Amino acid sequence: MTAVTRVAATFGWKKGGLAILANTPSPATPRRMKKLILLALALPSLASAQTIGDRAAALRDAALASDTVAWDFVEGLTTEVGQRLAGTEAEARARAWAVRRLTELGFSNVRIETFDMPVWVRGEESAEIVSPFPQRLVLTALGNSGATPAGGIEAELVGFDSVAALEAAPDSAVRGRIVFIDHNMMPTQDGSGYGQFGAPRRQGPTVASRKGAVAIVVRSIGTDHHRNPHTGVQSFGQGARPIPAAALSVPDAEQLRRILARAGDRPVRMHLVLTPRQTGTHQSGNVVAEVPGSDPGAGVIAIGGHLDSWDLGTGAIDDGAGVAITVAAAHRIMQAGRPRRTIRVVLFGAEEPGGFGGDSLFARHRSENDVVLVGESDFGADRVWRVEFSLAPANAALADRIAALLAPLGILRGPGAADAGTDLGPYRRAGAAAIDLNQDGTRYFDYHHTPDDTLDKIDPAQLRQNVAAWTALLAAAADAPERIEPAGAPPAR
Amino acid sequence: MTAVTRVAATFGWKKGGLAILANTPSPATPRRMKKLILLALALPSLASAQTIGDRAAALRDAALASDTVAWDFVEGLTTEVGQRLAGTEAEARARAWAVRRLTELGFSNVRIETFDMPVWVRGEESAEIVSPFPQRLVLTALGNSGATPAGGIEAELVGFDSVAALEAAPDSAVRGRIVFIDHNMMPTQDGSGYGQFGAPRRQGPTVASRKGAVAIVVRSIGTDHHRNPHTGVQSFGQGARPIPAAALSVPDAEQLRRILARAGDRPVRMHLVLTPRQTGTHQSGNVVAEVPGSDPGAGVIAIGGHLDSWDLGTGAIDDGAGVAITVAAAHRIMQAGRPRRTIRVVLFGAEEPGGFGGDSLFARHRSENDVVLVGESDFGADRVWRVEFSLAPANAALADRIAALLAPLGILRGPGAADAGTDLGPYRRAGAAAIDLNQDGTRYFDYHHTPDDTLDKIDPAQLRQNVAAWTALLAAAADAPERIEPAGAPPAR
Numbered sequence: 011m012t013a014v015t016r017v018a019a020t021f022g023w024k025k026g027g028l029a030i031l032a033n034t035p036s037p038a039t040p041r042r043m044k045k046l047i048l049l050a051l052a053l054p055s056l057a058s059a060q061t062i063g064d065r066a067a068a069l070r071d072a073a074l075a076s077d078t079v080a081w082d083f084v085e086g087l088t089t090e091v092g093q094r095l096a097g098t099e100a101e102a103r104a105r106a107w108a109v110r111r112l113t114e115l116g117f118s119n120v121r122i123e124t125f126d127m128p129v130w131v132r133g134e135e136s137a138e139i140v141s142p143f144p145q146r147l148v149l150t151a152l153g154n155s156g157a158t159p160a161g162g163i164e165a166e167l168v169g170f171d172s173v174a175a176l177e178a179a180p181d182s183a184v185r186g187r188i189v190f191i192d193h194n195m196m197p198t199q200d201g202s203g204y205g206q207f208g209a210p211r212r213q214g215p216t217v218a219s220r221k222g223a224v225a226i227v228v229r230s231i232g233t234d235h236h237r238n239p240h241t242g243v244q245s246f247g248q249g250a251r252p253i254p255a256a257a258l259s260v261p262d263a264e265q266l267r268r269i270l271a272r273a274g275d276r277p278v279r280m281h282l283v284l285t286p287r288q289t290g291t292h293q294s295g296n297v298v299a300e301v302p303g304s305d306p307g308a309g310v311i312a313i314g315g316h317l318d319s320w321d322l323g324t325g326a327i328d329d330g331a332g333v334a335i336t337v338a339a340a341h342r343i344m345q346a347g348r349p350r351r352t353i354r355v356v357l358f359g360a361e362e363p364g365g366f367g368g369d370s371l372f373a374r375h376r377s378e379n380d381v382v383l384v385g386e387s388d389f390g391a392d393r394v395w396r397v398e399f400s401l402a403p404a405n406a407a408l409a410d411r412i413a414a415l416l417a418p419l420g421i422l423r424g425p426g427a428a429d430a431g432t433d434l435g436p437y438r439r440a441g442a443a444a445i446d447l448n449q450d451g452t453r454y455f456d457y458h459h460t461p462d463d464t465l466d467k468i469d470p471a472q473l474r475q476n477v478a479a480w481t482a483l484l485a486a487a488a489d490a491p492e493r494i495e496p497a498g499a500p501p502a503r
Numbered sequence: 504m505t506a507v508t509r510v511a512a513t514f515g516w517k518k519g520g521l522a523i524l525a526n527t528p529s530p531a532t533p534r535r536m537k538k539l540i541l542l543a544l545a546l547p548s549l550a551s552a553q554t555i556g557d558r559a560a561a562l563r564d565a566a567l568a569s570d571t572v573a574w575d576f577v578e579g580l581t582t583e584v585g586q587r588l589a590g591t592e593a594e595a596r597a598r599a600w601a602v603r604r605l606t607e608l609g610f611s612n613v614r615i616e617t618f619d620m621p622v623w624v625r626g627e628e629s630a631e632i633v634s635p636f637p638q639r640l641v642l643t644a645l646g647n648s649g650a651t652p653a654g655g656i657e658a659e660l661v662g663f664d665s666v667a668a669l670e671a672a673p674d675s676a677v678r679g680r681i682v683f684i685d686h687n688m689m690p691t692q693d694g695s696g697y698g699q700f701g702a703p704r705r706q707g708p709t710v711a712s713r714k715g716a717v718a719i720v721v722r723s724i725g726t727d728h729h730r731n732p733h734t735g736v737q738s739f740g741q742g743a744r745p746i747p748a749a750a751l752s753v754p755d756a757e758q759l760r761r762i763l764a765r766a767g768d769r770p771v772r773m774h775l776v777l778t779p780r781q782t783g784t785h786q787s788g789n790v791v792a793e794v795p796g797s798d799p800g801a802g803v804i805a806i807g808g809h810l811d812s813w814d815l816g817t818g819a820i821d822d823g824a825g826v827a828i829t830v831a832a833a834h835r836i837m838q839a840g841r842p843r844r845t846i847r848v849v850l851f852g853a854e855e856p857g858g859f860g861g862d863s864l865f866a867r868h869r870s871e872n873d874v875v876l877v878g879e880s881d882f883g884a885d886r887v888w889r890v891e892f893s894l895a896p897a898n899a900a901l902a903d904r905i906a907a908l909l910a911p912l913g914i915l916r917g918p919g920a921a922d923a924g925t926d927l928g929p930y931r932r933a934g935a936a937a938i939d940l941n942q943d944g945t946r947y948f949d950y951h952h953t954p955d956d957t958l959d960k961i962d963p964a965q966l967r968q969n970v971a972a973w974t975a976l977l978a979a980a981a982d983a984p985e986r987i988e989p990a991g992a993p994p995a996r
Contacts, residue, residue, distance in 0.1 A: 089758060089762055089765055142583075145584075145586065145817075148954065237731055237955050238730055238731070261955070264958070265582060265585075265817070268958075272582055323730070324638075461641065465754075466757060
């Protein structure tokens, strides 16, 4: 209800709002008019805000109707470069591609800011049930997985329904075996299942290693039913020797569950080959581009997505879409004339293996103390359904105006706070204001981190809605007449 | 309209049909009653047909409500055996598994009838674009594909929209190159797209070889958007030297199209490794089981599906479902008491590489001249939506009765003729009567011949509807009081 009240208070911002009221045949009492005027006076520089709002709405609607920059960007990146594993030459080609394209688009200060990072690369990967029901299963190594010898290992499987069940098992039930952890993740619109159901991938390998398992296979952290396993990063914790760690595709995990059930008392033995390796320290980098603002004292708005991807797909929804959406939106602002605030678009390197690009950007630039507002797009390209704010109380009116601009796109105002994602989270955690545009995640984990993360998973109409939302947000925030205040560090959860 | 008229004439068969009429408050004129009596007299042994129809309806409804035999069969086969490539030891394990299971279920005369066949097996397979946009593409070899050297080949790609466009091209545009053929198959309920749009797979390799191509890659004959290519058989025609021939997954074919478009005048070069091989002659076999009939002179009803599968998935919809459905339906008839006619269930070997099992069965048994009616289930496990008949004119009433029994399952009567599929087609072409129960194929080509053909693609409720349809058909046909006549050879198309 609070959200609805706030949105209702922003009608003065809606294009033609007052005009529509004046034309309405229902009686506008003098009392109501007076209230409107008082409300108008309470807004900072209403005439200016009104103009900015009209302009933002027009830019939003133009993006929704006809943006092609985002599609062209993500098509180009995924076609001409393809996969872009962090710290590899493919990611370097992506940076060169992006610099070329951003320069062609007319951005200023286009540059690469490099950093070093440890690089893990995939090797051979195969698995087969040796007995009692011989057959191959499809899996893929998780980030930082240890390796088997080239010829593989063979061991008995032991299955668990959760990390908690594995933890509760005696070490003797695990030692020398290959652990299998299942789960039952369901799709959620806000993607919240990824936290809880991601435990087998994130904690499973460490727990299995500490208990003496020789390897671990988990059900992919995914909501699809295709033979395309979901990779993703994990890190072995203190005291956990790296062991081979892989994700089975969802159909293969279900198959393994059935195999274990039908085997009864017979041991189920698996032969597993996984030969990934740590290749040492290599260079990655962030690509930075700017739309310079007219008022250097008004602060910088930093937005973006990540340029790296996992190696299995072409990184279309994760996160070619995010960089394309934010580039396209910033480009629309640039084309419409110089904004008050500088917009800095960052195409982050090495997000997937652990947010190295975001940490690097923040470490390099924090002392400049110029970033006042941040937001990242890193949840695919389906329709934005919700906006959440972390703005200072003094900027409540700005949040109201932005929410009102987004409502015609079907975007509701959520009850939570914005965290600006992995890459711009460091700025938010240091107190900068943030706005999250949440994409519909219902089908995101069907494709996330799989070979199936390809361009065809992006719906051009929904992509345009994303560009429209980001354009509206940027237009309103970049030219906001008031100061954008620090929002303060987020509370601990 | 003809179909509707025919169905309307069968009300005498519907459980309680006459009783309902009698209870209807609308005036049943003496004239109408007389017509009904005349109609009743025209049917052979109406009292008996009525009883048989009631029994068939009850068996149908029991199957729909609670069949578990089909699910257990297909789960067991796909879990305990998995893929079952024709002529391999996996297919032999499937035969042994089926004999054991059919015997446990109480079938009679359970046996394996072996035959020999040429066997082709998959090897390594990988492809990458070398220039101008280096990246890997996902593909799989087509049946009977030739091989590259172990190190692969590298050549320039040349793309065509159809086999006709390839045929029209001068040989000089093709010689020494890797041909790519695209197409744009859409889903169809009756699966009819598989004929026309299957041309790149079936004819493409032969045409490309004759024109001097060094290899061919085609867009998978499929309607999905997953990185799981669709394999399938093809045979090099006269004068066509076997060349490496593979199917790209649909997303990869679309990617290749974009690569060719964005490359402009720059040549697109591919490195291709495909090392399948012909392994010579090996043994396959049909598994045969029977429900013995009480009247040896009434002829045999032969039904079934195929036990072999492609090697990429576990062959759940193609065709574990078909054998499970026909086994479960025959089992229900057996449990209900001895039918008049023998029901012979055949689990065919080696359908995928070219219908070797069907040809073998027919060649071995044709002289026995005992099969009067045939039907195969080989189009997945989605709901049966249509029945088509190839019955002799003298058996029109039997067709009417079966159609009426199927209508409550939502099955309509189609305008076409039944062909009994690849495996029982030889009997049909020799003149036997046939009935086809057409499954909804809208999503069949999303999974067909891919790694994604796994158990989770079968919906248990739709599987039960299939069993119910086959049970009704068998109950009506096995006990039909009239003679089942030869339908005559089908007309040429």
